[in-house]
Amino acid sequence: MKKSNSFSKNKIIFRCDAANISDLGTGHVFRSINIANFLKKKFKLKKKQICFLIKYQDKFKIGYDLVKKNGFKIIKVDQKIIDYSLSEIKIFENHRSNLLIIDRLGKINFKFLEKINNNFKKKIILEDSSTNRKEFDLSLNALIRNIKKVKNSKIGFEYMIIKPINQMKLKNSRKSEILLFFGGFDRKRYSKHILQILNNIKFKLNIHLPQLYREHLKNIQSIHNLKYFKNDNFQKKLKISNIVICAGGLALFDSILMNKKIICLPQYDHQKNNIKQLNKMKAINYFAKVNKNKILNTFMKIYDNQIYEKKIKSIHNKIINKQKLNRNYNLIGKIYDQSIKK
Numbered sequence: 001m002k003k004s005n006s007f008s009k010n011k012i013i014f015r016c017d018a019a020n021i022s023d024l025g026t027g028h029v030f031r032s033i034n035i036a037n038f039l040k041k042k043f044k045l046k047k048k049q050i051c052f053l054i055k056y057q058d059k060f061k062i063g064y065d066l067v068k069k070n071g072f073k074i075i076k077v078d079q080k081i082i083d084y085s086l087s088e089i090k091i092f093e094n095h096r097s098n099l100l101i102i103d104r105l106g107k108i109n110f111k112f113l114e115k116i117n118n119n120f121k122k123k124i125i126l127e128d129s130s131t132n133r134k135e136f137d138l139s140l141n142a143l144i145r146n147i148k149k150v151k152n153s154k155i156g157f158e159y160m161i162i163k164p165i166n167q168m169k170l171k172n173s174r175k176s177e178i179l180l181f182f183g184g185f186d187r188k189r190y191s192k193h194i195l196q197i198l199n200n201i202k203f204k205l206n207i208h209l210p211q212l213y214r215e216h217l218k219n220i221q222s223i224h225n226l227k228y229f230k231n232d233n234f235q236k237k238l239k240i241s242n243i244v245i246c247a248g249g250l251a252l253f254d255s256i257l258m259n260k261k262i263i264c265l266p267q268y269d270h271q272k273n274n275i276k277q278l279n280k281m282k283a284i285n286y287f288a289k290v291n292k293n294k295i296l297n298t299f300m301k302i303y304d305n306q307i308y309e310k311k312i313k314s315i316h317n318k319i320i321n322k323q324k325l326n327r328n329y330n331l332i333g334k335i336y337d338q339s340i341k342k
Contacts, residue, residue, distance in 0.1 A: 010073070010097040011038060011049040012336065013120070016104055017077075018184055020053070020212060023268065025184030026231050027250040028103045029054070029063040031161050033070050035101065038329045041338055047071045053091065055079045062184060062212075066232060080286030084112040092116040098339035099124065101332075106269065108132050118138070122339035126161070126334060130232065137335050140328070143249075146273055154331070157274075158324050160253050166209065174261070175304060179208045179241035183252045184231060187211055187267045193290045194245055198287050200296055208237040243302065246277045256283060257320050259313040261297060261302045263287065283315045 003074065014036060018029035032142035036050050049179060051073040056064035058309035060079050067074055081087050083106055093116065100120040102108070107130035117123075117135075124138045134150035142160040149155060178198070182190045191213050198205065205224040209217070214228050231239050234251065238244065244255040245263045248271025254263050262284040266272045272288075285298045302308050 001208045009049065010051045010095060011043075011045055012099045012101065012191060013051045013095060014034070014052045015092075015100070016063070017055045018061060019060045019064060020185045023105075023187075024190045025249060026062060026066065027183065028126075029066050030231075030234075031250060032101065033066065033072075034105045034163050035103075035161065035329070035332055036072055038068070039333060042333050043336065043340075045289045048073050051075055051095070051097065053077050053095070054075060055081070062231070068093075069232065084109050088112070089115045092119060095119065098122065099336050103127065105129075110135070121313060122335050124143075124335055130188070137338070138331060138332075142253075143274060144270060157253070157319055159328055160250075160320060160322060160325065161328055162254055162320075162325055163252070163259055173242050175242050176203075176205050177208065177237075177241045178205050179237050179244045180213075180246070180259075181210060181234065181238075181244065182247045182265075182267060183249050183251065184210070184212065186216070188265075188300075188318040189216060190245075190247070190265050190267070190290065192220055194295070195222055195226075197224055197290075197292050197296050198291075198299070201299070208241065210234075229286075243299065247271060252278075252284070253320065257322070257325075259316045261305075261309065261312065263298060265290065278342070281315060281319065283312060283319055 009032055014032045016023060016028040016032045018026040040050060052067045053075045053157060054063055054077060055074045057079045060114055077091060089112055097120040099122045101124045103126040105127050108128050110132050113135050123136045125133055125136045126140050127144045128139060129144050129147050131150055133153055137152055139153045140159045141155045142157055145155050180191050180194055191209060199222060207224050207229055208227045208229055211230050213230040238254055238258055241260060244260045246252050246255060247267040248264060252264060264275050264284045265277050265287050275286050278284045287295060
């Protein structure tokens, strides 16, 4: 297959997806967009020099739309393409860049790496669990942590990629503002159960939820004000919220960064280990499943508890070091810098 001579055109290629399906929400695309914006600014790149290989049809359209809104170049990938398959190899063989960044859960296979290796000067992978991570110039595992350490790998909460702290203007939370966020796909329909629990609270709340949940909540009656938002407004809603009720993905760590009071229910098995550890540290309030009375009691206990607020702020600051967040972006920047000098 003829290869495109495009090292000069595509400086960076991202491979990630987002979708309204089980096992895949929007976190990977949001994180990749944050990295793309950082690299663009630091190295004075044009948006057309940063390319996203991304699925775009049907339930994958949400990820495509997020990237398009941010103005980066897009190469469409058919939704039927299986990760690390021969069909995906053929797509990669047609594109080259200084740096490749893969952001998705999974296990990369050596055959895939062998086929695409010459098309990229440097490679970074996020949240992969295979030992083939050692073939990358950098692998970051902040969420998938129960894995073997290999060459060039960084493992632990401290390697979280969250929006750079200097871009986040913190606002004071308002007591009545509550955020429900269970990812781009509320697999277990937790939002429905939580709304039914919160209906037992007699004073008025403003409950913020992703617009994507509106369909499965259309028959739910609430005594509170339900305010639906687009996923890309998540940060704005998080800033003003008093309590966040969420799953165990990246939104949980955004909430910890902002020192929010958190009630957490895991959507997926891979989230449980992180949530259990955070609960042990008393950073969050963990529920393995929906328990009406216990969740309601916890909500009321922390709702207007200033002593608890001060306590979790101290705990949260130990889990996510704000200075190290910017360091993590610089680790990625260092690899890109090497790619343009190679």
